[in-house]
Amino acid sequence: MTKRAGKIHWMTITAIVGAVLMVGILMSGGDDPAGRAATFMSALARGDAKTLAESTYVEGRSQEEILKEWEKSVEDAKHYRFKFKIKGAQPTGETAQVRMGVWRNFSPGAYDENFQLELVKRDGKWKVRGNGISREMYPFLPRFD
Secondary structure, three states, X not given: OOOOOOOOOHHHHHHHHHHHHHHHHHHHOOOOHHHHHHHHHHHHHHOOHHHHHHOEEOOOOOHHHHHHXXXXXXXXXXXXXXXXXXXXXXXXXXXXXXXXXXXXXXXXXXXXXXXXXXXXXEOOEEEEEHHHOOOXXXXXXXXXX
């Protein structure tokens, strides 16, 4: 195959279009309850207090207060390890329930237990309800009561 000036191979065009589509899909990510729950749980596993605060809603609390609570919580839990898997979501209007399996204090003998996260829609975005997280799932939760 000889190269001609100004001609682009069809594989190059396909690769570029594919890359653009992938970036678009990854960036859109959609704000669905299961996606928000996965973001929240990943941040919880990493100890990312900023993402946890952005993903949490507690009535009567400012984002700064929520962030301070999460910073203390993730510091207290820095050695706690777990794994999770989103099993499904059931949105109903402005609220949603997300089912997941969680392997607590992840170790060789661990098994998945069923838990749920409650989400609410605030300002067009899904957020995890701070008071709706099970302390059994994550013993180091902030006291949002």
